[in-house]
Amino acid sequence: xxxxxxxxxxxxxxxxxxxxxxxxxxxxxxxxxxxxxxxxxxxxxxxxxxxxxxxxxxxxxxxxxxxxxxxxxxxxxxxxxxxxxxxxxxxxxxxxxxxxxxxxxxxxxxxxxxxxxxxxxxxxxxxxxxxxxxxxxxxxxxxxxxxxxxxxxxxxxxxxxxxxxxxxxxxxxxxxxxxxxxxxxxxxxxxxxxxxxx
Amino acid sequence: xxxxxxxxxxxxxxxxxxxxxxxxxxxxxxxxxxxxxxxxxxxxxxxxxxxxxxxxxxxxxxxxxxxxxxxxxxxxxxxxxxxxxxxxxxxxxxxxxxxxxxxxxxxxxxxxxxxxxxxxxxxxxxxxxxxxxxxxxxxxxxxxxxxxxxxxxxxxxxxxxxxxxxxxxxxxxxxxxxxxxxxxxxxxxxxxxxxxxx
Amino acid sequence: xxxxxxxxxxxxxxxxxxxxxxxxxxxxxxxxxxxxxxxxxxxxxxxxxxxxxxxxxxxxxxxxxxxxxxxxxxxxxxxxxxxxxxxxxxxxxxxxxxxxxxxxxxxxxxxxxxxxxxxxxxxxxxxxxxxxxxxxxxxxxxxxxxxxxxxxxxxxxxxxxxxxxxxxxxxxxxxxxxxxxxxxxxxxxxxxxxxxxx
Ligand SMILES: [K+]
Ligand SMILES: [K+]
Ligand SMILES: [K+]
Numbered sequence: 001x002x003x004x005x006x007x008x009x010x011x012x013x014x015x016x017x018x019x020x021x022x023x024x025x026x027x028x029x030x031x032x033x034x035x036x037x038x039x040x041x042x043x044x045x046x047x048x049x050x051x052x053x054x055x056x057x058x059x060x061x062x063x064x065x066x067x068x069x070x071x072x073x074x075x076x077x078x079x080x081x082x083x084x085x086x087x088x089x090x091x092x093x094x095x096x097x098x099x100x101x102x103x104x105x106x107x108x109x110x111x112x113x114x115x116x117x118x119x120x121x122x123x124x125x126x127x128x129x130x131x132x133x134x135x136x137x138x139x140x141x142x143x144x145x146x147x148x149x150x151x152x153x154x155x156x157x158x159x160x161x162x163x164x165x166x167x168x169x170x171x172x173x174x175x176x177x178x179x180x181x182x183x184x185x186x187x188x189x190x191x192x193x194x195x196x197x198x
Numbered sequence: 199x200x201x202x203x204x205x206x207x208x209x210x211x212x213x214x215x216x217x218x219x220x221x222x223x224x225x226x227x228x229x230x231x232x233x234x235x236x237x238x239x240x241x242x243x244x245x246x247x248x249x250x251x252x253x254x255x256x257x258x259x260x261x262x263x264x265x266x267x268x269x270x271x272x273x274x275x276x277x278x279x280x281x282x283x284x285x286x287x288x289x290x291x292x293x294x295x296x297x298x299x300x301x302x303x304x305x306x307x308x309x310x311x312x313x314x315x316x317x318x319x320x321x322x323x324x325x326x327x328x329x330x331x332x333x334x335x336x337x338x339x340x341x342x343x344x345x346x347x348x349x350x351x352x353x354x355x356x357x358x359x360x361x362x363x364x365x366x367x368x369x370x371x372x373x374x375x376x377x378x379x380x381x382x383x384x385x386x387x388x389x390x391x392x393x394x395x396x
Numbered sequence: 397x398x399x400x401x402x403x404x405x406x407x408x409x410x411x412x413x414x415x416x417x418x419x420x421x422x423x424x425x426x427x428x429x430x431x432x433x434x435x436x437x438x439x440x441x442x443x444x445x446x447x448x449x450x451x452x453x454x455x456x457x458x459x460x461x462x463x464x465x466x467x468x469x470x471x472x473x474x475x476x477x478x479x480x481x482x483x484x485x486x487x488x489x490x491x492x493x494x495x496x497x498x499x500x501x502x503x504x505x506x507x508x509x510x511x512x513x514x515x516x517x518x519x520x521x522x523x524x525x526x527x528x529x530x531x532x533x534x535x536x537x538x539x540x541x542x543x544x545x546x547x548x549x550x551x552x553x554x555x556x557x558x559x560x561x562x563x564x565x566x567x568x569x570x571x572x573x574x575x576x577x578x579x580x581x582x583x584x585x586x587x588x589x590x591x592x593x594x
Binding site: 018074075076078079080081111113114115116117118 | 217221222223224225226228230231232271273274295296393
């Protein structure tokens with residue numbers, strides 16, 4: 001427990017300078033680590049740039065990003081390199097790399113200063129996180145959180161009253177965004193916790 | 199305007215430590231953001247490594263990097279991960295992600311300390327930047343600049359006397375390099391400014 | 397020589413803060429720079445995640461990483477994004493980008509704090525480095541080193557008594573790991589030195 005607190009507090013050393021704490025702990029939603037998106041239970045992907053965008057009269061089709069983008073751990077967040085869904089409400093379901101007791105989740109969005117408009121209105125605002133022990137159950141609400149429009153790009157949220165229940169699947173349910181009327185964009189979502197010891 | 203000055207000056211905070219200012223503003227030449235290379239108006243790609251390179255007697259073909267490499271925003275600059283053109287003069291034409299008033303451009307090259315030779319003689323030296331409102335016109339010279347061989351890898355240049363004209367296309371015209379006789383290499387080019395408010 | 401010492405010591409400046417010294421020198425094992433893996437002389441790839449991993453009853457096949465992963469210079473080390481070989485002993489043979497006098501080598505492994513288990517038992521422990529002037533010879537032992545389980549993720553090793561011999565091929569021979577019984581994982585291997593002047 002002590003150890004945990006230390007890992008999630010800023011040590012103040014030079015090497016940690018400017019790096020979010022979420023980068024210094026394990027992320028059980030990472031695809032390279034064995035996690036995966038359960039696509040059948042996610043919202044439909046919204047095509048941000050359609051054929052309406054034309055270049056010298058020719059319609060342009062952009063490949064849209066799949067929900068896998070959200071758990072692939074890109075080292076920098078590039079504008080548009082995110083998974084978009086229509087409107088303000090959407091769902092992402094992830095099969096974790098290991099069964100864990102969940103203690104924190106992290107949501108990343110493009111920094112405001114890198115946004116072409118200076119705003120991040122397509123960022124999620126209120127969202128819920130659910131845990132599932134297996135694929136048949138409904139899911140237990142672990143917490144309701146708000147991504148701060150004016151906060152750091154990488155925001156970590158502590159699960160209130162974390163239980164000893166071991167989860168294998170996590171659902172992220174976005175309830176609102178910061179003002180974009182067409183779509184909401186997810187850049188990265190991470191799940192932190194403790195591996196179950198059997 | 200005030201805001202602008204702040205965004206382009208070093209705030210001195212810990213998180214900004216060691217990061218170039220160009221990383222803290224929007225880049226309207228980024229492919230993920232909707233920008234694209236107008237290939238028909240670019241110089242021809244030069245194949246740096248040809249079949250002359252052999253390994254145990256077998257000729258080796260390396261895939262060469264396309265001009266798209268220059269606007270894909272890779273988080274680290276890897277030696278050879280650049281777009282090369284023959285000789286010292288070459289042209290890259292980019293359709294911006296948004297119509298903007300251009301205030302700055304940035305040129306990145308591999309750091310000298312990461313170069314196998316300790317030199318960066320394939321880096322651009324003198325170059326011009328042109329703005330175009332649409333695809334039919336000739337282009338207006340926005341400025342002539344020099345990439346400093348001994349400067350930081352990421353160098354940002356202020357457009358002198360920026361006008362209120364809104365540009366959709368930018369041309370980078372390299373005039374000379376730092377000594378390489380065969381080819382010149384572009385690692386990254388960025389365009390900064392203000393989105394046009396209609 | 398003096399210059400060399402400076403390049404391999406911490407300058408203490410803000411920009412270098414938290415970055416390993418190996419990032420500030422050339423790496424002659426980098427694929428983008430022209431190096432390549434000689435696959436016929438490497439150990440066989442071990443498939444970390446097999447069809448034994450199932451999701452809702454369906455067997456899952458993960459693509460396994462090839463030895464090329466080790467020399468592709470990814471900016472962040474992601475858990476599982478490594479080349480694995482069976483057991484604790486394995487061999488990686490690299491054709492360098494340039495013929496060089498070898499002065500240092502660097503081994504990178506996933507940071508402990510990013511590991512799901514908090515351990516890095518699949519990390520190499522003792523290893524040997526061999527140099528070859530061409531592809532027919534046996535190889536000269538350049539040094540025997542130990543990757544420190546509790547050290548920094550990026551560890552650089554000085555070749556003792558470096559000679560003036562120019563090598564074109566380097567062999568990394570792992571002799572033991574930090575406790576994993578099934579496989580050993582290599583995240584990145586780098587070779588530093590001086591280009592031969594003919
Ligand atoms: K946005
Ligand atoms: K170069
Ligand atoms: K490991």
